[in-house]
Amino acid sequence: xxxxxxxxxxxxxxxxxxxxxxxxxxxxxxxxxxxxxxxxxxxxxxxxxxxxxxxxxxxxxxxxxxxxxxxxxxxxxxxxxxxxxxxxxxxxxxxxxxxxxxxxxxxxxxxxxxxxxxxxxxxxxxxxxxxxxxxxxxxxxxxxxxxxxxxxxxxxxxxxxxxxxxxxxxxxxxxxxxxxxxxxxxxxxxxxxxxxxxxxxxxxxxxxxxxxxxxxxxxxxxxxxxxxxxxxxxxxxxxxxxxxxxxxxxxxxxxxxxxxxxxxxxxxxxxxxxxxxxxxxxxxxxxxxxxxxxxxxxxxxxxxxxxxxxxxxxxxxxxxxxxxxxxxxxxxxxxxxxxxxxxxxxxxxxxxxxxxxxxxxxxxxxxxxxxxxxxxxxxxxxxxxxxxxxxxxx
Numbered sequence: 001x002x003x004x005x006x007x008x009x010x011x012x013x014x015x016x017x018x019x020x021x022x023x024x025x026x027x028x029x030x031x032x033x034x035x036x037x038x039x040x041x042x043x044x045x046x047x048x049x050x051x052x053x054x055x056x057x058x059x060x061x062x063x064x065x066x067x068x069x070x071x072x073x074x075x076x077x078x079x080x081x082x083x084x085x086x087x088x089x090x091x092x093x094x095x096x097x098x099x100x101x102x103x104x105x106x107x108x109x110x111x112x113x114x115x116x117x118x119x120x121x122x123x124x125x126x127x128x129x130x131x132x133x134x135x136x137x138x139x140x141x142x143x144x145x146x147x148x149x150x151x152x153x154x155x156x157x158x159x160x161x162x163x164x165x166x167x168x169x170x171x172x173x174x175x176x177x178x179x180x181x182x183x184x185x186x187x188x189x190x191x192x193x194x195x196x197x198x199x200x201x202x203x204x205x206x207x208x209x210x211x212x213x214x215x216x217x218x219x220x221x222x223x224x225x226x227x228x229x230x231x232x233x234x235x236x237x238x239x240x241x242x243x244x245x246x247x248x249x250x251x252x253x254x255x256x257x258x259x260x261x262x263x264x265x266x267x268x269x270x271x272x273x274x275x276x277x278x279x280x281x282x283x284x285x286x287x288x289x290x291x292x293x294x295x296x297x298x299x300x301x302x303x304x305x306x307x308x309x310x311x312x313x314x315x316x317x318x319x320x321x322x323x324x325x326x327x328x329x330x331x332x333x334x335x336x337x338x339x340x341x342x343x344x345x346x347x348x349x350x351x352x353x354x355x356x357x358x359x360x361x362x363x364x365x366x367x368x369x370x371x372x373x374x375x376x377x378x379x380x381x382x383x384x385x386x387x388x389x390x391x392x393x394x
Contacts, residue, residue, distance in 0.1 A: 015239050033118065034236045036116070036122065040111050042109065044108055044135070054076045058076045062074065069092065082103065083101060096117045101114075143376065155187075157186055159181075162181065163179040180204035214247075224240055259390065266382065287380050293378070298347065336365075339358040363380075
């Protein structure tokens with residue numbers, strides 16, 4: 001596999017094969033796997049030691065030692081085309097392979113990885129790398145953005161993923177049961193099911209996955225892809241056209257990148273040189289809860305969010321605000337990037353201050369996981385009340 005064209009033709013064959021098998025037998029053969037595409041954020045510019053992309057990838061994609069297992073460095077194979085790599089790991093559970101395209105994004109930040117390896121083992125590998133390597137992160141697709149991409153095609157189902165049990169455990173509850181997870185696959189009627197559930201349980205109706213049929217309007221509905229899209233940027237696809245799948249992936253990647261860049265331009269604190277010495281620029285992001293939703297216990301909330309553990313990966317020690325003011329101040333560190341940020345936490349809202357060098361992806365991770373782990377009833381605004389994490393509808 002020396003060129004992208006060879007890879008894409010091969011992946012289209014696998015998409016067709018998987019689609020026909022499911023259509024004919026209602027199940028996928030054991031030896032067959034769906035095509036998976038992963039959106040990943042790579043911090044290529046921060047690496048000053050690597051002399052080439054291949055050297056950078058070898059370092060960024062090395063699985064660190066853990067649980068008695070040795071470090072696992074990949075074999076990074078350069079192909080005939082610039083920015084197109086084959087990455088192989090020899091794991092105790094068997095080999096894994098990714099095809100990595102580093103030039104699909106003109107800003108060289110959000111890269112695409114394709115896989116036909118076992119989905120569960122590949123997911124575990126990427127999660128291990130994202131936890132341990134500061135130059136690699138998953139993307140964090142908030143629920144409204146998932147609904148927006150699904151609206152570009154035909155509704156085929158959804159998955160809900162709400163889990164408050166981290167907070168319940170810290171609240172001292174012996175039997176933690178406050179979670180709401182379900183999957184509904186089917187036709188257009190499943191959208192009515194979602195509307196009904198959202199009307200009854202709005203706080204906990206957090207979209208974690210969408211299923212859709214997509215076709216490129218310019219090419220007609222004979223070329224289509226059936227997509228499962230998860231909030232961590234994983235696409236699982238089958239159908240008749242890999243090119244159609246690429247169109248959808250590119251649309252979502254571009255919308256996500258636009259939001260991250262806008263956050264970094266407007267909300268990361270920086271000093272602009274001026275004759276008088278300059279002054280800091282960059283506004284906070286306000287996370288405002290809907291009326292009726294509050295943080296019931298600020299200390300428990302801060303203990304969970306700033307513990308350094310997944311899914312937030314923030315560490316900080318809260319302290320009380322000024323006397324008589326019911327709030328907490330937190331100077332935090334993003335354990336993924338090592339960057340600094342500050343928070344003001346109140347019962348009805350939170351303020352996030354991204355310090356110089358912080359990554360906009362940190363804000364997306366915080367916003368998305370607050371909804372999945374605490375409450376859907378929150379929105380992110382700027383100083384003028386404009387929505388920060390837009391849905392991305394054209």
